Amino acid sequence: MFKIFKRNKYDSVVLHFIMAKLSQLAELPETHQILRQTCRDYADRELSPIAGRLDKEHSYPGKQILDLGAMGVMAIEVPEDLGGAGMDYLAYSVAMEEISRGCATFVFILSLYVSEGKWLKCDSFFTLIVGNGSDAGAASTLAHQEGDEWVLNGTKAWITNSWDASATVVFATTDKKLKHKGISAFLIPMPHPGLSLGKKEDKLGIRASSTANIILEDCRIPLSNMLGPRGAGFKIAMQTLDSGRIGIASQALGIAQASLDCAADYAHKRCAFGSPIGKLQGIQFKLADMAVAIESARLLTWKAASLRDSQKPFTKEAAMAKLAASEAATFCSHQAIQILGGMGYVTDMPAERHYRDARITEIYEGTSEIQRLVIAGQVLKEYQQ
Amino acid sequence: MTGRVLVGVKRVIDYAVKIRVKPDQSGVVTDGVKHSMNPFCEIAVEEAVKMKEKKLIKEVVAVSCGPQQAQETIRTALAMGADRGIHVEVTGKDYENLGPLQVAKIFAALAKKEEAQLVILGKQAIDDDCNQTGQMTAALLDWPQGTFASEVTMEGDKLKVVREIDGGLETIKINIPAVLTADLRLNTPRYATLPNIMKAKKKKIANMKPADLSVDIVSRLEVLKVEEPPQREAGMKVETVEDLVAKLKEGGTI
Numbered sequence: 001m002f003k004i005f006k007r008n009k010y011d012s013v014v015l016h017f018i019m020a021k022l023s024q025l026a027e028l029p030e031t032h033q034i035l036r037q038t039c040r041d042y043a044d045r046e047l048s049p050i051a052g053r054l055d056k057e058h059s060y061p062g063k064q065i066l067d068l069g070a071m072g073v074m075a076i077e078v079p080e081d082l083g084g085a086g087m088d089y090l091a092y093s094v095a096m097e098e099i100s101r102g103c104a105t106f107v108f109i110l111s112l113y114v115s116e117g118k119w120l121k122c123d124s125f126f127t128l129i130v131g132n133g134s135d136a137g138a139a140s141t142l143a144h145q146e147g148d149e150w151v152l153n154g155t156k157a158w159i160t161n162s163w164d165a166s167a168t169v170v171f172a173t174t175d176k177k178l179k180h181k182g183i184s185a186f187l188i189p190m191p192h193p194g195l196s197l198g199k200k201e202d203k204l205g206i207r208a209s210s211t212a213n214i215i216l217e218d219c220r221i222p223l224s225n226m227l228g229p230r231g232a233g234f235k236i237a238m239q240t241l242d243s244g245r246i247g248i249a250s251q252a253l254g255i256a257q258a259s260l261d262c263a264a265d266y267a268h269k270r271c272a273f274g275s276p277i278g279k280l281q282g283i284q285f286k287l288a289d290m291a292v293a294i295e296s297a298r299l300l301t302w303k304a305a306s307l308r309d310s311q312k313p314f315t316k317e318a319a320m321a322k323l324a325a326s327e328a329a330t331f332c333s334h335q336a337i338q339i340l341g342g343m344g345y346v347t348d349m350p351a352e353r354h355y356r357d358a359r360i361t362e363i364y365e366g367t368s369e370i371q372r373l374v375i376a377g378q379v380l381k382e383y384q385q
Numbered sequence: 386m387t388g389r390v391l392v393g394v395k396r397v398i399d400y401a402v403k404i405r406v407k408p409d410q411s412g413v414v415t416d417g418v419k420h421s422m423n424p425f426c427e428i429a430v431e432e433a434v435k436m437k438e439k440k441l442i443k444e445v446v447a448v449s450c451g452p453q454q455a456q457e458t459i460r461t462a463l464a465m466g467a468d469r470g471i472h473v474e475v476t477g478k479d480y481e482n483l484g485p486l487q488v489a490k491i492f493a494a495l496a497k498k499e500e501a502q503l504v505i506l507g508k509q510a511i512d513d514d515c516n517q518t519g520q521m522t523a524a525l526l527d528w529p530q531g532t533f534a535s536e537v538t539m540e541g542d543k544l545k546v547v548r549e550i551d552g553g554l555e556t557i558k559i560n561i562p563a564v565l566t567a568d569l570r571l572n573t574p575r576y577a578t579l580p581n582i583m584k585a586k587k588k589k590i591a592n593m594k595p596a597d598l599s600v601d602i603v604s605r606l607e608v609l610k611v612e613e614p615p616q617r618e619a620g621m622k623v624e625t626v627e628d629l630v631a632k633l634k635e636g637g638t639i
Binding site for chain 1: 421457460461464576577578579580582583585586
């Protein structure tokens with residue numbers, strides 16, 4: 001047992017926890033392994049073959065979403081009595097990574113956890129709008145009460161899956177003077193009078209999912225459509241973000257892993273200078289760096305998920321996971337194209353799609369810059385005098 | 386029918402893995418190599434679970450013979466919908482020498498013990514390609530067999546089985562109890578749903594040894610050598626049909 005240098009009380013709590021959970025991070029429990037294998041099989045057989053076409057045609061994989069719903073992947077951590085799979089966040093992370101390895105577009109919102117800790121039962125697939133850019137507290141969409149209705153006005157930009165969702169959660173300012181404590185969350189079914197969609201953005205990557213503005217003009221919804229108490233919106237958004245970061249980290253891991261798979265396979269097959277290029281040290285160094293980047297990001301992601309499952313604070317770890325995984329995705333996909341050379345630049349091989357898909361992971365669900373601020377904030381708090 | 390079905394599931398090297406022969410030519414490398422359920426066994430499990438869903442049978446019991454790791458394969462069958470599992474423990478040299486005849490003896494004994502109405506197996510395993518276990522099991526039990534099944538329908542107290550044979554398709558009607566072996570086109574195995582993966586954790590897997598079933602697993606066969614197929618040699622290009630014919634005659638092919 002090596003000497004653990006305790007810097008502060010938070011550290012020792014986490015370290016004790018890590019020692020207990022180390023075996024879980026080193027190897028997944030059996031159910032998680034079966035889940036991982038099931039998702040991997042599905043991704044290999046049903047998603048990888050169509051991913052290129054979905055990207056070219058910008059088409060939404062409706063059937064596959066329904067399949068995954070039937071398998072229970074869309075509601076992994078929802079309790080069984082509410083119709084979910086009743087598994088934990090680590091399972092969610094593992095499933096996301098495997099699905100993403102097949103096709104990166106599957107940006108799921110699997111469930112909504114409202115601030116009182118109650119699950120929201122929702123039959124439809126819906127999209128979550130946090131949409132304020134990096135300045136999360138400055139929600140310019142306004143909501144005011146008129147009789148027994150809420151009236152919402154404003155525009156939300158960059159909303160994923162907007163054209164394919166059946167409902168949406170909107171964060172709007174209910175009390176401007178309270179600043180971020182005056183933001184509330186609302187559930188709006190789609191379509192709905194007063195809610196319209198902007199044009200579909202023509203994106204660099206993850207093209208199978210639609211991204212568009214959602215425009216609210218005198219959008220009226222019943223009072224009961226407010227989620228959680230008034231003013232709890234920011235807190236709900238932040239909580240969702242923390243968990244969402246683990247999901248995006250898993251997605252980025254899937255893309256990174258797919259890039260490594262593609263590059264390593266090519267290194268075995270492509271011959272130059274008389275042997276497979278995998279024999280060249282230049283290529284080997286790249287593959288090694290890619291593998292290390294992925295494995296470290298994966299362990300960070302599993303750790304964040306495990307902390308969340310044990311209801312321990314996980315904000316710092318979630319931000320670290322998202323940062324590490326998204327940077328691993330862009331790094332690995334970049335190197336994969338380099339290893340494939342000319343073949344990496346054409347659509348015949350998936351490397352170029354991974355490169356384009358990876359790029360967004362450093363931007364959405366909190367830019368890499370925001371993640372660094374979150375991490376720094378946590379680190380400074382630990383060292384507070 | 387309110388009976389019980391035994392489904393055999395074998396743990397084999399995953400179909401996507403590149404097989405390597407051991408340097409001493411005694412077998413193939415299995416250590417650290419990815420294993421999974423034999424694809425034909427998956428089809429067998431799917432058929433059994435479908436029969437249960439149609440209420441044609443009451444209980445699906447997944448059976449596997451092998452070392453500790455065989456339990457993973459049984460667990461996958463449970464996640465697909467089997468009700469319980471039986472792990473017949475065979476380890477070490479016994480496991481290396483385990484072949485269709487011994488497995489058939491085990492299944493015959495279990496079918497009697499469990500009072501099964503049906504035994505469904507994959508038509509063959511992708512590691513040894515024997516295609517014998519189903520047939521031998523039926524013979525030991527003196528039950529009818531529907532092998533290479535691509536379609537199975539219950540008709541009263543009989544089974545109508547469409548079999549894939551060299552000449553095409555053959556339809557037979559057999560009595561129950563019977564042994565069936567699943568061919569490729571019988572069905573498309575389902576993906577285990579997450580709720581079922583969780584439920585599978587709670588399902589029981591009983592442990593036993595061949596001796597508990599009074600089965601003697603001594604092999605009557607001895608593997609002498611395992612070697613790789615010959616390396617495919619490079620071909621050669623010729624310019625004209627006459628050259629081609631000449632080369633073929635030269636090589637003694639024609």
